[in-house]
Amino acid sequence: MQKHILRIACSDEKGLIYRISNVLFENNFNIDRNDEFVDSEKNLFFMRTEFSGDCDVQNLKNILQEILPEDAKINLTQNKVKNVVILVTKEHHCLSDLLIRNEFNEMNFNVLSVIGNYDILKDLTGKFDIPFHYIPAENISREEHQQKIAEILEQYDFDYLVLAKFMRILTPEFVKKFKHKIINIHHSFLPAFIGANPYKQAHERGVKMIGATSHFVTDDLDDGPIIYQDIIKVNHAQNAKDLAKLGKEVEKKVLAEALKLVFNDKVFIDDNKTVIFE
Known part of the structure; x- marks a missing residue:
């Protein structure tokens, strides 16, 4: 029996859950799970329903x-494996974690390729028989570099781009082209310590905890809709290098947890926020 995921976002009004459930009942579908949320400040309704049965999707x-309501956004899919392209620079910890999860089918995704502006991680990627595209960024503009990346991406039918420590700022044109399809891991508990050297900033501030944030990429640096965050406690005896080492463990976990949510269609984007049914 087919399994489906129905996601609806619209203006809120009385009777929505009844009407939607009744349509599913009348069409002989079985609801396996249902989650809903109303943003009372914006008068918005969000609903995610898992149901079973043979389905004519368009009908x-x-x-x-x-x-x-007229503004309803309806997304109806089967819980299919998401195809992913990963962008990297030099750091291996997030990439290696995702490659291992991909190898052993631990998450609902399939890594199609890896693109790097350095070739340092080419051999690592090759161990998993995944194509690696090296696109150096030296002596060319940001726009030219990202145009080269876009040309490589045309080879792949992907659902999401994952920035696994891709330490390059994306151009507005690139972000617009792949709106709501780019997921980043940031080495800070946003909105604190935005930009470069967050662990140095955190150490100088004397923080008692550090964290990481995974978010959708927008034109505003490190300010897109947040998907997942986590922290660990630290103390005064740990220097910036210690914090960076600990931070890598948090980054791996946060990125993986965020991707699980997105790849299982549990995330709604609401302006610069997210609604998530875990």
Whole structure:
């Protein structure tokens, strides 16, 4: 029996859950799980439903559109494996974690290729029989470099781009081209310590905890909708290098947890925030 995920975002009004559930019932579907949330400040309704049964996707979407508010956004899919391209620079910890998870099918994703502006991680990627594209950024503009990346991406039918410590600022044109499809890991508990050298900033500030944040990429540096965050406690005896070493462990965990949520269609983007059904 087919398994489906229905996601709806629209203006809130009375009876939405009843109407949606009734459509599924009348079409002989079985609801396996249902989650909903109302943002009362914006009067917005969010619903994620897992259901079973043979489904004519377009027909069901048409029926739902008739009984929902005009602004309704309806996403209806099967829980398919997400195809991913990973962008990297020099650091291996996030990439290696994702490659191992991919190798052993630990997450709902398939790594198609890795693109790097250095070739340092080429051999690591090759151990998993995944193509590595080396696109150096020296002596060319940011726009030229990212155009070269975009040309490589045309070879792949991917769902998401994952920045696994890709230490390059993306141009507005690149971000716009792949809107809501680029996921980053930032070595800080945002909005604290934005930009470069966050562990140095944290050490100088004498923080008692450090963290990491995974978020969708927007034109505003490190300010896109947050998907997942976590922290660990630290103390005054640890220097900036110690914090950076500990931070790598948090970064791996946070990126993986964020990707699990996104790849299982549990994340709604609401302006610069997210609604997540865990």
